[in-house]
Amino acid sequence: MNFIEHPENDPQYTGLNVNKGIVQPPVINPYLAKRKKRRDYTPAEYTEEIRKGNITVLSQAVTLLESQKTEHQTIAQEVIEKCLPFSGNSVRIGITGVPGAGKSTSIDAFGVHLINKRNRKLAVLAIDPSSERSKGSILGDKTRMEELSREPKAFIRPSPSAGSLGGVARKTRETIILCEAAGFDTIFVETVGVGQSETAVHSMVDFFLLIQLAGTGDELQGIKRGIMEMADGIIVNKADGNNIEKANLAAAQYRNALHLFPLPPSGRTPEVLTYSGYYQLEITEIWDMIDEYIDFTKKNGYFEQRRNSQSKYWMYESINEQLKNHFYQSPEIEKALAFKEKQVLDSEISSFKAAKQMMDIYFTSQRLHPF
Numbered sequence: 001m002n003f004i005e006h007p008e009n010d011p012q013y014t015g016l017n018v019n020k021g022i023v024q025p026p027v028i029n030p031y032l033a034k035r036k037k038r039r040d041y042t043p044a045e046y047t048e049e050i051r052k053g054n055i056t057v058l059s060q061a062v063t064l065l066e067s068q069k070t071e072h073q074t075i076a077q078e079v080i081e082k083c084l085p086f087s088g089n090s091v092r093i094g095i096t097g098v099p100g101a102g103k104s105t106s107i108d109a110f111g112v113h114l115i116n117k118r119n120r121k122l123a124v125l126a127i128d129p130s131s132e133r134s135k136g137s138i139l140g141d142k143t144r145m146e147e148l149s150r151e152p153k154a155f156i157r158p159s160p161s162a163g164s165l166g167g168v169a170r171k172t173r174e175t176i177i178l179c180e181a182a183g184f185d186t187i188f189v190e191t192v193g194v195g196q197s198e199t200a201v202h203s204m205v206d207f208f209l210l211i212q213l214a215g216t217g218d219e220l221q222g223i224k225r226g227i228m229e230m231a232d233g234i235i236v237n238k239a240d241g242n243n244i245e246k247a248n249l250a251a252a253q254y255r256n257a258l259h260l261f262p263l264p265p266s267g268r269t270p271e272v273l274t275y276s277g278y279y280q281l282e283i284t285e286i287w288d289m290i291d292e293y294i295d296f297t298k299k300n301g302y303f304e305q306r307r308n309s310q311s312k313y314w315m316y317e318s319i320n321e322q323l324k325n326h327f328y329q330s331p332e333i334e335k336a337l338a339f340k341e342k343q344v345l346d347s348e349i350s351s352f353k354a355a356k357q358m359m360d361i362y363f364t365s366q367r368l369h370p371f
C-alpha cells in the first residue's frame with residue numbers, strides 16, 4: 001500500500017522514507033454546525049434566553065439589530081419590545097476622552113473594580129460612527145481591555161459599524177435595553193472625545209464621565225468647553241510617577257473653570273478627581289463619587305426626569321430619521337434630486353424654491369403610494 005501512496009518508499013530509494021500523513025480536519029468546525037442557528041430562534045425565545053443571561057444569544061440579538069436587512073430588523077424590534085419591560089434597571093455611564101487619554105486602560109480598571117469590589121455586572125458598549133467593522137473598530141475592541149475580556153460578568157461589544165451618527169446611536173441605545181434585560185446593572189457607553197458623538201452618548205446615560213489629561217493645554221484654552229458643560233464628573237488620568245503634581249494642577253484648573261458655569265440641572269457641581277488607570281490608583285474614589293451622584297439624583301428626582309426627557313428625545317430623533325430616510329429613499333425624489341441640485345447651482349431657481357418643489361414631488365408621490 002505504501003508503495004502506491006508514496007512511491008518514494010520503494011526500497012530502491014535507500015535513505016528515503018515518507019511517513020503516513022494524518023487526515024485533514026474539516027474546514028468547518030463540526031460543533032459550530034450543530035449549534036442552534038440564530039434564525040432558529042423566535043423573538044420570544046430570544047427574549048427568554050436573554051432574560052436568563054445567555055451572552056451568546058444576547059450577542060446574536062445585537063447582531064440582528066445591527067443588521068441592515070429588513071427581516072432581521074423586524075425580529076430585533078420585536079425582541080427589543082419584549083425586553084423593554086425588563087430594562088431600565090441599571091446605571092448608564094458615558095465615558096469620553098480624546099484618543100490616548102486612557103479610556104481603554106481606565107475601563108479595564110473600572111470594570112475589574114466594579115465586578116470584584118462592588119459585585120456588579122458590566123456591559124461595555126461604544127459609539128464610534130467613523131469605524132467600519134471590516135477595517136477594525138477603534139472602540140470596543142476586546143483586546144484593548146485585557147482583564148475585563150476575561151471576566152464572565154462583563155460583556156464587551158464594539159461600536160456598531162459605520163453609518164450615520166443617529167443610526168449608530170440608536171443601535172447602541174437599543175443594545176442597552178437588551179443588556180439590561182440580560183441582567184447587566186452597569187452599562188458603559190464609550191466614545192472618542194472629538195466631534196458630535198458625545199452629544200449622542202450624553203442623551204442616553206445617567207452620568208457622563210470625562211477623562212482628561214494634564215498638560216495638554218486644553219485646561220488653559222478651554223477648547224472642550226462644550227464637552228465640559230456636559231460632564232457630570234471630570235477625572236484627570238495618569239496621576240502617577242512624576243506626573244502627579246501636573247495632574248493635581250490640572251484638576252485645580254478644571255475645578256476653577258467649572259465654578260464659572262451655572263449650577264447644572266442635576267443640582268450638583270461636577271467633581272474633579274485625579275487617578276491612575278494604569279496603576280489602578282484612586283479608582284475607589286471615582287466610584288464613590290458616581291454612586292453618590294446617582295443616589296443624590298435619584299432622591300431629588302433628576303435621575304428619572306433625565307431618563308424621561310431622553311426617551312422623548314429618542315422618540316423625536318427616531319421620527320426625524322425615519323422621515324428623512326423615507327424622503328430620500330423614495331424613487332421620485334431619487335430621480336428628481338440631481339436635476340434640482342443642478343438648477344440651484346445654475347442659479348435657475350433658489351434653494352428654497354427647489355426644496356419646496358422637492359417636497360411637492362414627495363407629497364404627490366405619497367398620495368399615489370402612501371407610506
Ligand code: GDP
Pocket residue numbers: 097098099100101102103104105106237238239240275276277278279
Ligand atoms: P484611549 O485611546 O483613550 O483608549 O487610551 P489607552 O487606554 O489606549 O491609553 C493610551 C496610552 O496611555 C497607553 O499607552 C496607556 O498605557 C497609557 N496610559 C493609560 N492610562 C495610564 C495611566 O494611568 N498612567 C500612565 N502613566 N499611562 C497610562
